[in-house]
Amino acid sequence: MFIFLRDLLAKIIDFVGVLVACSVIVLLATIFYNVVSRYLFDDVDIGLQELEWHLFACMFLFGIGYSLKENAHVRVDIIYEKLGVKTQAIINLVGTIALLIPISLLIIYYGYDFANEAYQSGERSGDPGGLTHRWIIKGAIPASFCFTVLCGIYVVIEQLVVLTNGSEPNKSSQGEAL
Structure with a gap:
């Protein structure tokens, strides 16, 4: 059951990782366009x-x-690097459960109100020609920490697998790194 959930979470996280990698390409294209536009066309x-x-x-x-x-x-x-695999797993487990997940939940709680207030007020950029719909970027804060909680759950499951198996997690089931 835990292995199935871990593998499902790994696929979801990897998919978001691919989207993040694609956003880097979009970011680079946007920067390139802005630089060319500014220095060649004074726009x-x-x-x-x-x-x-x-x-x-x-x-x-x-x-x-x-x-x-x-x-x-x-x-x-x-x-940390000199400790055994099980001790590292305990540290990762305690850190994730005691710090990562609670802090992420706090950011989600307050970030939602932050984004909702921007949505309700129709907040937009203060700069002329700036972006409208400021709530979208503000909404990315709680959304990303929901994703971080999901990743924290993955880490908890992974560390429980390490503690029960007594060895490092099977990297082949985690998917490939970008």
């Missing part, structure tokens, strides 16, 4: 500049969860 599009910031923010926000799944997040810990 500045404020809306596209804001779109760059929004794409970067979404790439970062949704990339957090994907990096958790791939265990690719930054660790600044010289002790």
Whole structure:
């Protein structure tokens, strides 16, 4: 049961990871267009500049969860790497349950109101020519942390598998890294 759920979550997380990777291509194309437009044609599009910031923010926000799944997040810990697999699993499990998931739920709770207020007021960019519908980028905050909670559940299952099997998780079932 847990293995099925873990594999299903891995597929969902990998799909979002592919979307994040595609957003990098869109971001690069937008930046390229803006630079060419600005320096060759002396034309500045404020809306596209804001779109760059929004794409970067979404790439970062949704990339957090994907990096958790791939265990690719930054660790600044010289002790952790010397510990056994089961001890690392316990640390990951406690950290995910005690810190990652509660903090993510808090951000979802307050982020929803943040985005909803922007939607209700029809908030838009303060810059002339800027993007309308500011609630979309504000809505990406709680949405990305819902995704992070999903990734946290994946990490919990993965660490439980490690604790019950006594070895490192089977990387072949996790999908391929981007």
